[in-house]
Amino acid sequence: MYRYDEFDERFVRERVKQFRGQVERRLSGALSDDEFRPLRLKNGVYLQLHAYMLRIAVPYGTLNSRQLRQLALIGERYDRGYGHFTTRQNLQFNWPKLKDVPDILDLLADVEMHCIQTSGNCIRNVTADHFAGIAADEVEDPRPTSELIRQWSSLHPEFSYLPRKFKIAVTGAAHDRAAVAAHDIGIRILKHPQTGEVGYRIFVGGGLGRTPMIAKTVRDFLPKADLLAYLEAIMRVYNLEGRRDNKYKARVKILVHEMGLEPFREAVEAEFAKLDGPSVNADPAEAARIAAYFAPPAYETLPASDASYEAARAASPDFARWADVNLFPHKVPGYAALTISLKPIGGVPGDATSEQMRVVADLAERYSFDELRVTHRQNLVLPHVKLSDLHAVWQALVAAGLATANDGLITDIIACPGLDYCALATARSIPIAQSISQRFGSYERQREIGPLEIKISGCINACGHHHVGHIGILGLEKSGQESYQVTLGGDASEDAALGVLLGPGIKGEEVPDAIERIVAVYLRERVPGERFVDAVKRLGLGPFKPALTGAPTRELADAH
Amino acid sequence: MAAAPKRPPLPAILIANTFLEGEVVFRAAGGWTPDPAQALVASDEAGAEALEREAAAGFARNEVVDAYLVDVAIGTDGVPVPRHFRERFKTLGPSVRPDLGKQAELRRS
Numbered sequence: 001m002y003r004y005d006e007f008d009e010r011f012v013r014e015r016v017k018q019f020r021g022q023v024e025r026r027l028s029g030a031l032s033d034d035e036f037r038p039l040r041l042k043n044g045v046y047l048q049l050h051a052y053m054l055r056i057a058v059p060y061g062t063l064n065s066r067q068l069r070q071l072a073l074i075g076e077r078y079d080r081g082y083g084h085f086t087t088r089q090n091l092q093f094n095w096p097k098l099k100d101v102p103d104i105l106d107l108l109a110d111v112e113m114h115c116i117q118t119s120g121n122c123i124r125n126v127t128a129d130h131f132a133g134i135a136a137d138e139v140e141d142p143r144p145t146s147e148l149i150r151q152w153s154s155l156h157p158e159f160s161y162l163p164r165k166f167k168i169a170v171t172g173a174a175h176d177r178a179a180v181a182a183h184d185i186g187i188r189i190l191k192h193p194q195t196g197e198v199g200y201r202i203f204v205g206g207g208l209g210r211t212p213m214i215a216k217t218v219r220d221f222l223p224k225a226d227l228l229a230y231l232e233a234i235m236r237v238y239n240l241e242g243r244r245d246n247k248y249k250a251r252v253k254i255l256v257h258e259m260g261l262e263p264f265r266e267a268v269e270a271e272f273a274k275l276d277g278p279s280v281n282a283d284p285a286e287a288a289r290i291a292a293y294f295a296p297p298a299y300e301t302l303p304a305s306d307a308s309y310e311a312a313r314a315a316s317p318d319f320a321r322w323a324d325v326n327l328f329p330h331k332v333p334g335y336a337a338l339t340i341s342l343k344p345i346g347g348v349p350g351d352a353t354s355e356q357m358r359v360v361a362d363l364a365e366r367y368s369f370d371e372l373r374v375t376h377r378q379n380l381v382l383p384h385v386k387l388s389d390l391h392a393v394w395q396a397l398v399a400a401g402l403a404t405a406n407d408g409l410i411t412d413i414i415a416c417p418g419l420d421y422c423a424l425a426t427a428r429s430i431p432i433a434q435s436i437s438q439r440f441g442s443y444e445r446q447r448e449i450g451p452l453e454i455k456i457s458g459c460i461n462a463c464g465h466h467h468v469g470h471i472g473i474l475g476l477e478k479s480g481q482e483s484y485q486v487t488l489g490g491d492a493s494e495d496a497a498l499g500v501l502l503g504p505g506i507k508g509e510e511v512p513d514a515i516e517r518i519v520a521v522y523l524r525e526r527v528p529g530e531r532f533v534d535a536v537k538r539l540g541l542g543p544f545k546p547a548l549t550g551a552p553t554r555e556l557a558d559a560h
Numbered sequence: 561m562a563a564a565p566k567r568p569p570l571p572a573i574l575i576a577n578t579f580l581e582g583e584v585v586f587r588a589a590g591g592w593t594p595d596p597a598q599a600l601v602a603s604d605e606a607g608a609e610a611l612e613r614e615a616a617a618g619f620a621r622n623e624v625v626d627a628y629l630v631d632v633a634i635g636t637d638g639v640p641v642p643r644h645f646r647e648r649f650k651t652l653g654p655s656v657r658p659d660l661g662k663q664a665e666l667r668r669s
Contacts (some may be wrong), residue, residue, distance in 0.1 A: 027580075027622060047626055049650050050661050052582035080660055095660075097581040348656055419646060420654035428649075430656045482645065 001064055001371060002147050002293045004112045011154070012109045015116055019043050020102035040098075042122065043105070044115025048423045051095045055118040056108060060128035060146040060170070061089035061374040065365035068372065070111040072357035078104050083357070085342060085350040087414055087465055088167075089127050089374045090118060094421055116154065121162045123153035123235075127169045129178045130375040133294065134383050136331045140189045140198055142172040144291040145227065148282055151290075152228050159235050163242035164250035166235075167207075174494070179376060181206045181215045181496035182468055184252045185234060192221050199223050204234060204264070205256030206496075208462035213253040214496045218265045225287075226272075229280040233272035237264065297369035297384060302334025306387035319394050321443055322405040327390070334387055340380040340397060341404040341412060345441040346434050349415040350378035352402075359400040367393050376465075377453075378414055379407065409446040410454060410519070411437040414465055418458025418475060419482075425458035427475025427482035432456055432511050439512040440519075449519055452532040453492070468492035470533040471515065472499040475508075482508050488518070488544055489536040500541055503548040510549075517547035567608055568631035573599040573640050574611040575650065576618065576627035584650055584662065585624065587614050592623060594662065596651050597639045601632065 004012070019039070026036040044055040056071070071091055075083050078100045079093040086092055096104060108114055117124055126146045133141040149168055153159065159166075171178040172189040180186025186203035200222040206215025222230050238252045241259070256264045282290075313320040328337040340360060343349050352360075360380055364372040367389045373381040385393055397403040406412045413436060416422065418429030433456055440446060455469030459476070466472030472487035484506055487499030506514055519532075521543050526535045536544070545551075573596070574587035585592040586599035593599070602608040608629060615627035630647045632640035642648045653661015 029622070033619070033625065047577060047582060049646075050582075050584055050653055051577070094654075095582075099580045419649055420656050425646075428655060430654075434656065480644065 001062060002059075002143075002290065008112070008151075009109075012112075012114045012116070015043070015114065016102060016105040016109050019105060023098065023102060038120060040101075041119040042117065043101070044118035045096075045098065045101055046119065046423075048094070048421055049419070049425075050421065052098050052101070053421070054093045054096045054101060054104065054115060055086070056091045056093070056113060056115050057118050057125040058089050058091060058113075058374050059150050060126055060132070060143050061130050061376070062132075062143065063364075063372050063374065064370050065361035065372075067111045067113055068357050068361040068364070070107055070113070072354035072361070074104055074107055075354040075357070081355075082351055082353045084348075084417065085352065085374050085378050085380070087376050087378060087416070087463060088118075088125060089130070089376055090125060091374070092417075094417075119165075121164050121166075122160050123149075123156065123162075123166045123168065126150050126153070127167070127178060127183075127376060129171045129173055129176075130373040130377075130381050131177060131328055131337055131383070132172060132373075133296065134328070134330050134337045135173045135175075135177075136329060137175055138173040138331070139191055140172045141294050142170040142178070142187075142189060143294045144287070145172075145187065145189065145200075146170045147290050147293070148227065148287060149231070152231070152282075158232075159239065162235075162239055163244045164247065164252075166238075166252065168231075176492070176494040176496070177375075179465070179468065179492040179496075181494075182208055182465065182492060183215065185231065186215045190221070197223070200227060202230065202234075204268075205253040205261075207251050207253040208465060208467045209251070210248060210460040210462075211251075211254065212462065212467040212498050213257065214498065215253075216256060216261050218261070218268055225281055225284070226277060228282055229275045229277040230268075230272055232280050233268050233275055236271050237267045241267070296332075297371070299332045299335065299384070300386070302332075302386065304333040306334060309387040309390055312391035316391070318398075319391055322394055322403055323390065325405045325409065325447070326407045328381075330384065332384075335384050336387060336390060337381055337383045338385055338390065338393065339375070339407040340382065340402050341406050342379050342402075343406055343412050343437065344401060344404045345406075345411060346438045348430050349413055349433050352380075356400050356402055359396060359402065363393055363396055377412065379412070405443060406446060408451050408453070410440045410449050410452040411446060412453070413437060414453070414455040414469070416457050416464035418456075418464075422458060424461060425475070426460075426477045427458050427484065428508070429456045429458040429464055429473075429475055432473060432475065432484065432508055435508075435512045436515055439516060449523070450531055452519075454515070455490070465492065466490070467498045468496065469499060470531075470536070471518065473511065476505060478505055484508055484511055486511075486514060486518075486548060488541060489533060491533055497537070502541060503545060506549065513550065514548050517550060518544055521547050567612075568629055570605075570608060570631065571601045571603045571634065571640070572608055572611070572629040572631050573601055573642075574615055574627060575599075575630045575642075575647065576615065576624035579622050579625050587611055587618070587627075592618065594665065596641075596662070599640055601634065601640050602629070 169183040202219040203215035368382040415429040415433040419425035457464035468490040490499030588598040618624040
């Protein structure tokens with residue numbers, strides 16, 4: 001895991017001191033609210049519906065136990081004893097007081113964390129595959145690349161006043177778990193098909209929000225050494241050509257769309273050719289120094305199977321059920337990665353109490369080389385657990401209310417905070433997630449349905465990624481009431497696709513029934529082994545349309 | 561400060577967040593209060609203008625941010641209740657956490 005060097009430490013401490021001064025100057029009247037607002041936003045402080053909100057960066061979703069314990073402490077001392085893990089692999093506190101934020105930032109700096117660039121029109125926290133360094137289908141760990149981008153983009157003087165916010169995601173695996181196609185820049189680490197050299201495929205212009213778009217490939221293969229210069233070329237074209245007259249048309253996806261992919265690519269390549277690569281790209285020694293922080297931990301040499309694990313499975317059906325769903329195969333024999341679901345049946349997606357954070361921190365320290373991950377699906381991961389330790393970990397998770405067996409299933413729902421917290425929201429998200437979760441809470445039923453990703457947003461800004469949900473739900477206001485649109489067929493993976501609207505909006509209380517009917521159509525129509533999203537892609541929306549409102553299906557209509 | 565939002569239909573109350581703490585407050589006769597039952601209700605143009613002046617003054621004094629008028633219905637108990645669901649949530653707290661926000665404080669009192 002990356003550790004701050006002297007420069008990182010000084011940079012973060014200086015920023016805390018600056019923000020403390022900015023709050024004081026705002027109070028004294030030396031700064032107007034118009035002057036102060038962008039400063040607080042660039043330090044992750046929003047004003048939400050009920051209170052301020054503080055968004056803390058978790059770079060590429062990687063944390064150690066000391067950091068998670070510090071987050072638990074902040075939650076307890078300065079918030080209401082819980083935090084909310086987000087689709088950006090970050091953590092948000094919902095109730096901090098502005099006057100306490102400088103002290104909170106000091107506590108974060110103590111554990112090499114901060115809130116810099118978690119808001120504002122700048123390059124945001126870089127996200128990555130939460131199974132980085134673990135997955136067998138991985139070409140290379142995406143975190144050294146992500147860390148390089150973090151360092152390059154932090155307070156980059158040229159890119160601190162972009163037309164709009166800018167999000168970058170990195171995956172090193174064939175199966176995309178980082179939703180790179182939904183980002184302003186998506187990066188996939190791959191091997192050159194002819195030479196076998198490891199490099200990058202660069203995608204640009206993905207994004208959700210009110211104008212969702214899937215990113216396009218601007219470079220099929222970029223040598224690793226050229227990464228920062230190529231990113232700088234993209235950012236320069238965007239910074240110069242991106243629209244600043246209309247915030248709804250200011251993201252790079254609109255620029256790529258309006259320019260056309262080929263002219264955009266030509267502009268980037270021309271800029272790249274002009275740049276002095278060696279002065280922009282990372283020094284190879286520095287890149288190697290960063291990569292060394294992500295060297296694999298000291299795994300033991302173990303057999304691929306473990307008798308105590310098998311015995312525990314046989315003795316405890318609940319443990320076996322959880323293990324069947326929440327484990328992910330580790331590339332190292334004798335180890336597994338496990339997902340700690342933050343989606344208890346009927347609970348608030350992504351929320352964890354300070355007590356739960358401490359439990360997870362202890363488990364990470366004792367059983368997972370002091371490392372854990374935050375996923376963009378709003379869960380946590382212990383990345384390197386010995387098979388022989390899994391039962392003990394599971395028992396601790398059960399005691400903490402963290403052993404819900406639903407990873408990737410219909411109750412593993414992404415939901416933004418929605419109108420329960422967010423000042424921008426047009427409708428609530430969390431109660432919709434809760435009602436669906438309760439309806440489909442049965443483990444057996446969830447397994448029968450199989451992989452199904454429901455993603456819910458409480459406004460068109462799409463923080464809940466509804467456009468790429470197998471079932472997407474968007475909360476809007478319609479005639480003074482909360483109303484929910486349902487889309488089907490979205491996909492956040494390497495087969496990225498945007499969901500298609502199924503029909504007019506329905507009331508919140510009608511959503512669980514509608515999902516029930518949609519799932520029933522799938523169960524009736526699927527071929528053996530076919531996932532929900534694949535069935536939707538094969539069948540189209542036709543068979544599902546009557547399910548939205550419960551209109552008579554063709555068979556019923558024929559019977560009459 | 562951003563341009564004042566369009567005035568809503570009357571009757572209306574003035575809602576805001578305190579600058580230093582972010583807490584939701586309402587303009588009452590004697591100042592800002594966390595209790596919506598104490599909120600001054602503007603029933604006519606003059607009352608609305610008076611509340612708007614309070615919004616500007618409170619902002620200028622660094623007492624509050626994001627102050628704006630909210631149209632309300634007056635309940636049988638005389639307590640003003642926002643007509644729009646967004647402002648009702650703001651008045652109460654998160655609907656999924658009845659233990660937090662004003663709904664919890666008022667329940668305890």
